[in-house]
Amino acid sequence: MKPLPLLLIILCIFTSTAPLHAQNQLLGKVDFPNSGSAAAQDDFMEGVLFLHNFEYEDAARAFRRAQQKDPDFALAYYGEAKTHNHPIWMQQDQDAAMEVLKRLAPTVAGRQAKAPTQREKDYLMSLEVLYGNTAESRGKSKEERDVLYRDAMKQLHEKYPEDHEITTYYGLSILGTAHEGRDYAIYMKAAAELFQVWNENQQHPGAAHYLIHSFDDPVHAPLGLPMAKAYAEIAPAAAHAQHMTSHIFLALGMWDDVIEANIVARDVQTSRQEELDEQPTVCGHYPWWLEYGYLQTGETREAREVLDTCSERITPSASNGEKWHYAVMRGHLITDTKDWDLSWQMDTEYQYDANSPGARNFFFASGYASVQNGNLSEAKEHLDELNNTADEVEKDIQVKQLQGLIALEEGNHQEGMKLLQEAVATELSLPIDFGPPVIVKPSLELLGDVLLEQKNYQQALDVYEQQLERTPKRKLSIAGREEAEKML
Numbered sequence: 001m002k003p004l005p006l007l008l009i010i011l012c013i014f015t016s017t018a019p020l021h022a023q024n025q026l027l028g029k030v031d032f033p034n035s036g037s038a039a040a041q042d043d044f045m046e047g048v049l050f051l052h053n054f055e056y057e058d059a060a061r062a063f064r065r066a067q068q069k070d071p072d073f074a075l076a077y078y079g080e081a082k083t084h085n086h087p088i089w090m091q092q093d094q095d096a097a098m099e100v101l102k103r104l105a106p107t108v109a110g111r112q113a114k115a116p117t118q119r120e121k122d123y124l125m126s127l128e129v130l131y132g133n134t135a136e137s138r139g140k141s142k143e144e145r146d147v148l149y150r151d152a153m154k155q156l157h158e159k160y161p162e163d164h165e166i167t168t169y170y171g172l173s174i175l176g177t178a179h180e181g182r183d184y185a186i187y188m189k190a191a192a193e194l195f196q197v198w199n200e201n202q203q204h205p206g207a208a209h210y211l212i213h214s215f216d217d218p219v220h221a222p223l224g225l226p227m228a229k230a231y232a233e234i235a236p237a238a239a240h241a242q243h244m245t246s247h248i249f250l251a252l253g254m255w256d257d258v259i260e261a262n263i264v265a266r267d268v269q270t271s272r273q274e275e276l277d278e279q280p281t282v283c284g285h286y287p288w289w290l291e292y293g294y295l296q297t298g299e300t301r302e303a304r305e306v307l308d309t310c311s312e313r314i315t316p317s318a319s320n321g322e323k324w325h326y327a328v329m330r331g332h333l334i335t336d337t338k339d340w341d342l343s344w345q346m347d348t349e350y351q352y353d354a355n356s357p358g359a360r361n362f363f364f365a366s367g368y369a370s371v372q373n374g375n376l377s378e379a380k381e382h383l384d385e386l387n388n389t390a391d392e393v394e395k396d397i398q399v400k401q402l403q404g405l406i407a408l409e410e411g412n413h414q415e416g417m418k419l420l421q422e423a424v425a426t427e428l429s430l431p432i433d434f435g436p437p438v439i440v441k442p443s444l445e446l447l448g449d450v451l452l453e454q455k456n457y458q459q460a461l462d463v464y465e466q467q468l469e470r471t472p473k474r475k476l477s478i479a480g481r482e483e484a485e486k487m488l
Contacts, residue, residue, distance in 0.1 A: 026237035027053060028205030032165050035116045040070035047079045052168070052206035053238035056083040058272075067103075074115040077104040078124055085130060087176025088213055092142050097131050108133050119160060126152045126169075146176050157193070164197045168206035171197075175213055181431035187214045191223075198227070205235045212244050216434040218472050221251035232261065239269035243286050247434055250289070253473025258293035262286045283310040283322035283329075291329050292436035295336040296475045307333050307346070314348035320357040323350065327358025331365035331440035336476060343369035354388035361440050363389065364398040368441060371405045379406055393430065394439055397423045401446055408450065420447050432470055442467055448480045452487075460484040 027049035036044055047062035063080035066073055077100055084097040105111040108128050115121040129137045130149040137148050153170040160166050174190035191214035197207040208231040215224030228248035235241035243265035249257040266287060270280045281287070287306050294303035307329050314326045326348065334342045343366045352362045367382030383402050389395055404419030420443070427443040444467035451460035461484035467477045 026235065028208075028235045029201065029203035030164065030206070031201075034073075034075050035120060036066065036073040036075060037070040040066040040073050040076065043069065044073070044076055044079065047076070048165070049205060049235070050238065051079060051082060052204075052209060053235050054086070054088075054209070054240045055238050056086065059083045072114055074104060074111065074120055074124060077101060077111075078120075078127060081127055081131070087146070087172050090176075090179065094131055094142075097127070098133075101127065101131070101133075119163070122156055122159070123166075126156060143179050146173070146179070149173055150177050164201060164204060164207075167193055167197050168204065168210060171210050171214075172206070175210065182217060182433065183431065184217075184220075187220075190214050202230060203234055205231070205238070205241065208234055209241065209244055212247055216247045216251060217432050218251050218470065221248050224248040225252070232264070237268070239265045239272065239286070242268055243289065246289055246293075250293075250435060251472070253296075253471075255293050255296040255473070259290060259297065259299075262290035262293065266290065283313050283318070283325040285325070288325050288329050289436060292332055295332060296473070298475065300337050300339075303333060303337075311346060311348050314350045316350050318350055323352075324357035327352065327356070327362040328436075328438065328440065331361040332436060334365045334369055335441045338372070340369040340372045354385055355390075359389040360386060360392070360395045360398055361438075364402060365440060367402045368405070371402070371409060374409075376406060376409055393426065397426050397439055397443060400426070401441065401443060405446075405450075417450070420450060423447075437471065442471060442474075442477075444470070445474070445477050445480065448477070448484075452480055452484055455487070457484045457487045461488065 027046065030045070030048060030052070032045065032048055034044065043062050043066035047059045047066060050056075050059035050062055060080050060083040063076050063083070066076035067080070070076065081097045081100040084093040084100070086092065101111060105114055108125075111124055111128075112121050115124050125134075126149065128134050129152045130145055132138050132140060132145055137145050140148065150170075150173040153166065153173040156163075156166045157170040171190045171194040174186060174193065178186045191211055194207050194211050194214065197204050198211060201207065208227040211227045212224050212231065215221055215227075225248055228245040231241050232245050242261055246258045246261035246265075249255075249261060266281075269286060273280050287310060291303045291306040294300070294306065307326075310322070310326050310329060313322055318326075330342075330346060333346075334340065350356075352359055354363075356362065363382045363386040367379045367386060370376070370379035370382060379402065383399070383406065386395065386399055386402060400419045400423035404416045404423065406416075407413075407419060408416035423443040424447055427439060444463050448460045448463040448467060451457075451463060461481060464477050464481035464484060468474065468481065471477065
């Protein structure tokens with residue numbers, strides 16, 4: 001990834017002082033004909049661009065400004081209502097979306113009457129499906145409405161095949177139906193639709209963004225590299241765009257690019273938060289990925305600095321997201337540096353318990369460090385704490401990992417290996433997820449470490465190779481593979 005030109009970074013930082021039209025040029029380029037007044041156009045287009053870049057709060061602000069300038073501008077309400085649906089993250093605030101739509105008009109018929117063209121009526125009706133206001137979608141679950149919305153967008157795409165906005169929203173709606181995790185068939189179908197827009201407009205932020213999501217795994221990531229290399233310069237004013245490039249870079253093990261992308265994302269986000277007089281995010285998505293990138297390049301001091309900055313925020317009043325991110329970042333630092341004393345050296349004002357966000361990674365990392373330090377009684381205490389966390393498949397995997405390690409330390413070789421292999425089997429049954437491992441010690445790598453210690457070098461080599469297919473160029477797996485090769 002080439003560094004962003006300095007001029008673009010400066011423009012990002014001072015974007016709030018620039019005219020709206022100039023700001024829009026820093027978010028991408030789209031063509032979205034509409035019936036809104038001329039006075040509302042810049043705000044509306046800024047909202048559309050922020051929406052494609054998943055800067056949902058900024059998008060909502062822009063759409064509300066457009067509404068103030070043109071109170072009957074139906075698509076401005078459409079856009080704001082869309083900011084409450086986050087398909088990739090499987091999140092939706094149906095009530096908040098309905099509050100927006102009801103400001104336009106209290107009924108479906110009333111809202112349809114406010115849209116002056118058939119195309120705009122169709123846009124609005126797709127949201128009525130999404131938010132459960134049609135005969136077919138009323139009373140349905142979010143997952144069921146996601147599928148109905150995808151089908152509605154497919155119909156619009158067939159009706160208006162030349163409309164890039166409909167095509168990109170259709171592609172995104174396909175991605176939004178992957179409720180069971182990453183499904184290659186779903187993601188490739190979305191990519192096929194999105195390529196239609198990318199091939200005609202390589203400045204479209206939605207096309208680049210959603211294609212990156214479509215190819216966000218080690219197998220398909222090479223296909224997303226052109227979009228990743230382009231996206232940072234398509235939308236330099238969007239922090240999420242700067243970060244998104246690192247999804248492809250991480251999947252390919254391009255660690256320097258992961259670091260650079262998330263430094264820029266963090267800085268753009270912080271500048272925007274300062275403009276809004278908001279607290280900067282130091283325990284969040286971009287710091288997490290940045291710390292992981294540093295760990296993969298062996299820059300332990302820099303990784304520790306990122307985590308230390310986060311740890312200062314972890315008080316009882318910290319948000320759930322901050323607590324979750326601290327726990328996973330702490331877990332990565334302990335497991336990836338093998339500095340086992342970090343588990344007790346790092347302390348926060350907030351004390352984690354079984355109900356804390358991120359509790360399973362917090363207690364797993366503590367238990368793993370205790371095993372490595374030879375303190376089995378302490379490891380068992382952390383295992384009990386881990387067992388008391390919320391039920392989820394990742395917890396089951398980490399429980400088996402810790403149980404297996406304890407059994408091995410107690411001399412129960414057969415039981416220990418059985419538990420570690422069960423952890424591997426369960427993890428392999430899950431779809432490959434994007435980003436830093438949310439199971440902070442991948443099961444294959446852990447099994448490889450144990451096999452290496454047992455001098456089963458060929459088996460260890462095979463296991464490390466398998467892990468590297470899932471997490472290319474991961475530092476500890478490479479080190480394990482090299483050690484196994486050396487001993488053969």
